[in-house]
Amino acid sequence: MEAYLAQVGPDTLRTYMADNGQFRPLTSKQISKDLRNLRNLPAGRDSYRILYNQGEEGEVGTHAIYFEGSSLAEPEPLPDKTHVLRLEFPPPPAGDEWLEPFIGFVSRIANLVPFQSGNAGFAFKHVGVLQSNVRKEINQLLPRYYGFDPSYDSARMKMRGRAFGAHWLTLLRTDLIQKLGGMEALRAALPRAELRPLDQGLLIRAARRPPLGDVNRQCADIGCMPEVARLLRPIRYEAKGFGQPQEVFDALAWLARYDDKASQPWDAP
Structure with missing residues (x-):
């Protein structure tokens, strides 16, 4: 994510999807929070999802980051489960x-x-x-x-x-x-x-x-x-x-x- 943000510029992505499904303005504080949580999942949480988008109000934009993954703790009830990371460009x-x-x-x-x-x-x-x-x-x-x-x-x-x-x-x-x-x-x-x-x-x-x-x-x-x-x-x-x-x-x-x-x-x- 950091490499992508450095590639496209810090102001390219404008919104993020909050836990309640609403799109809100993306800030450097939100990015720092997400990166911190990805490096060390908060207690009681075994999965994480990120959607940053260039479009506003849920519109498809030119750039986006989508990540969804979990700790894949053992024993894993879904043995075929994995993570997904999508980095979008125009x-x-x-x-x-x-x-x-x-x-x-x-x-x-x-x-x-x-x-x-x-x-x-x-x-x-x-x-x-x-x-x-x-x-x-x-x-x-x-x-x-x-x-x-x-x-x-x-x-x-x-x-x-x-x-x-x-x-x-x-x-x-x-x-x-x-x-x-x-x-x-x-x-x-x-x-x-x-x-x-x-x-x-x-x-x-x-x-x-x-x-x-x-x-x-x-x-x-x-x-x-x-x-x-x-x-x-x-x-x-x-x-x-x-x-x-x-x-x-x-x-x-x-x-x-x-x-x-x-x-x-x-x-x-």
């Missing part, structure tokens, strides 16, 4: 000058925390815990735009030992890499991807720029995301409906959308 500019600084920032974040898996690229935005209000609209767009993450937080909270699937940037912890056969197996399966070592794992870059994956344009910009998706199948998280019944939205089919699809040029415009 859509990227048209040029390529931002690419290397952004990928470097993602790598630095991954080296700061003991992550399990993660991804970066285009995603549908919503205001954290209010996602149920827009779930239907997001799910209607997912089948067209393969390159977008659904930002379905409930799934992220229940995928210990799993990955969510292929994205522009995919992050894997060392133990997940071993489940896939180790680094040599990854290099053999992803000859066209860029593989960047991290302190605790690996960053996989599937295309030069983050893909939209527009089905109406034959997904011409998805790079080697199909190859990444097929590699991740043994550890892929299996969801049911992304907030809707499976007969309304088949999340399993969406997660498998790349399995039988051909890869495209890595450096598509």
Whole structure:
């Protein structure tokens, strides 16, 4: 969180969600309080949630931080439970000058925390815990735009030992890499991807720029995301409906959308 705030500037985020669900002006005092509580949970509290937003009055803004996690005390009644951290940015500019600084920032974040898996690229935005209000609209767009993450937080909270699937940037912890056969197996399966070592794992870059994956344009910009998706199948998280019944939205089919699809040029415009 501190690294993100330093990256975007201290005045970018304007509001936070209080415990009663209301949005209030975000102050340096509130940030200090949250950081202190994250480092040492108050007595009697075993979980914590943070939502900082650039938008006001609950509106979706250009930037946001969403974190939800718990102490994961043993014995854990939900063995698949984990934490979720989402750091949001506005859509990227048209040029390529931002690419290397952004990928470097993602790598630095991954080296700061003991992550399990993660991804970066285009995603549908919503205001954290209010996602149920827009779930239907997001799910209607997912089948067209393969390159977008659904930002379905409930799934992220229940995928210990799993990955969510292929994205522009995919992050894997060392133990997940071993489940896939180790680094040599990854290099053999992803000859066209860029593989960047991290302190605790690996960053996989599937295309030069983050893909939209527009089905109406034959997904011409998805790079080697199909190859990444097929590699991740043994550890892929299996969801049911992304907030809707499976007969309304088949999340399993969406997660498998790349399995039988051909890869495209890595450096598509």
